[in-house]
Structure formats: structure tokens, C-alpha cells
Amino acid sequence: MPDALLHDYFRSSASYRVRIALNLKGISYRQHAVDLRHDEQKTAEYRALNPQALVPMLEMNGERLTQSLAIFDYLDAQVKEPPFVPSEPRPRAHVLALALTVACDIHPLNNLRVLRYLKTELGQSQEAVDSWYRHWCAEGLAALEALAAPTAGEFLYGDQLSMADICLVPQLYNARRLDTPLDDLPTLTRIDAMLTQLPAFAAAHPDKQESAS
Incomplete structure (x- = not known):
């Protein structure tokens, strides 16, 4: 390759x-x-x-x-x-829904350009911007917990690693950076703790990148 x-x-x-x-x-x-x-x-x-x-x-x-x-x-x-998604239609749709909950519902509201716009163009205080972040992140993660818990195993979908797991870890990393409460997310935090120990996930951590500062 x-x-x-x-x-x-x-x-x-x-x-x-x-x-x-x-x-x-x-x-x-x-x-x-x-x-x-x-x-x-x-x-x-x-x-x-x-x-x-x-x-x-x-x-x-x-x-x-x-x-x-x-x-x-x-x-x-x-x-x-x-494989990043299951081959069968129903499990595949479920994994995509989990991944899209992060990528389409949580992340777009809380990425850097949105937070900057709130502060610089709309004149919001840093406290208000941080509150915005935590609100939408907490709401989205609560939904993800409820969606994932019934079919979770070792990973978010049973015992097969998927793109949902790949989306989970970065989202929880940033949630912690902004002090988003995670106490009511036992499924997500359990799986995140396991995933972050895997070499592929550990090597991708922001602190491990040469440009981190």
C-alpha cells in the first residue's frame, strides 16, 4: 500500500x-x-x-x-x-446511525469554527461559548448512550469494532477538555477506556502528534 x-x-x-x-x-x-x-x-x-x-x-x-x-x-x-461496518443491512444501519450521531449531530455544533463565530461575530462570552459546547455535547452523548447500550458488547456494536468506535474516542476526548459531565454514560465511558489502550487508538491521540503544543 x-x-x-x-x-x-x-x-x-x-x-x-x-x-x-x-x-x-x-x-x-x-x-x-x-x-x-x-x-x-x-x-x-x-x-x-x-x-x-x-x-x-x-x-x-x-x-x-x-x-x-x-x-x-x-x-x-x-x-x-x-471492516468498519457490518455486512448485514440492519447491523450496518445501526452502526452508521451511531457514527452519524457523533459526526452529524454533536460535532458540527461544537467544532472550532462554530465556537469562534459565537465568540467573535455574535459577541458571546467565553463562559457562554463553553456552556453552548457542553449543552450540545451532553445532549448528543446521552442519545448515543441510549442508542448504543442495548446492542453494545466489547465495542459499541457487539464484539465487532466499527466506525462508531472510531467516532466515539475523539468525541469523548474533546468532551473532557471542555469539562462535559460523563458520569451518566457508563456504556460509552467503559468502551472508551478499553479503546484508548489499543495501539491504533493510542498512536492517534492528539498528544502523540508532532504538531501538538
Whole structure:
């Protein structure tokens, strides 16, 4: 498998997800740090590569791939093991629903550009911005707990690791950074504690990235 180039930011949840996915698939990759704190994603050079001016972006096999879940799908087609979704329709739909609860319902409301807009354009205090983050994160995680608990085993869906697990760990990392209460999420916190010990997840941790500071 040829080397890939991942454009990412060390604390980006979506970038964290893709680092985990690449590690699980055993795909070697180089990193190009795009520092969101200094708006490096908005430079003309980066916009020419990715018009959305977001991270992550994966360059692989001559392709430029964006959106973390779309990248998961591409990686699944390239490397079959481990699969990120079950093959049967009902379990597959459930795993996708769990992953999308994070990627579509929690994360978009709480990513850096939204929090910045609340503070700089709408004039909200840092206290108000932090309260916004915790509210939407707690609400989304409570729903994820309820959705996952009935079918959870070692992982969020039974005993098969899936893209739902890949989405969980970065979201809980950022939830803790903003002091979001996690006491009422026994399923999520149990599985997160196990996952973070796995080499593919541990190596993807923000603190392990060269650009972390």
C-alpha cells in the first residue's frame, strides 16, 4: 500500500478519527499539519487542494479525499480488514446511525469554527461559548448512550469494532477538555477506556502528534 498524506490538525475530532482509521488498516501515512488556530486552512494554497478549507484531507492513490466518514468508506474498499461496518443491512444501519450521531449531530455544533463565530461575530462570552459546547455535547452523548447500550458488547456494536468506535474516542476526548459531565454514560465511558489502550487508538491521540503544543 503506498504512503498517504494526511492534512490534519492534532486536536480536530475528524482528523483524530482518520488517524485511528489509517492505523487500524495498517496504512502508513505522512502528516501535514494545518494549524486551525492560525487559520492555515484558509490559505490560498490549502483552498486550492480542498475548497471546503477543512481538515482532514487525505491524499492517497492520486485522490484527494475529504469528510472523515467518506474516508472511512474509501479505506474499507481499499483494505478489507478490519471492516468498519457490518455486512448485514440492519447491523450496518445501526452502526452508521451511531457514527452519524457523533459526526452529524454533536460535532458540527461544537467544532472550532462554530465556537469562534459565537465568540467573535455574535459577541458571546467565553463562559457562554463553553456552556453552548457542553449543552450540545451532553445532549448528543446521552442519545448515543441510549442508542448504543442495548446492542453494545466489547465495542459499541457487539464484539465487532466499527466506525462508531472510531467516532466515539475523539468525541469523548474533546468532551473532557471542555469539562462535559460523563458520569451518566457508563456504556460509552467503559468502551472508551478499553479503546484508548489499543495501539491504533493510542498512536492517534492528539498528544502523540508532532504538531501538538
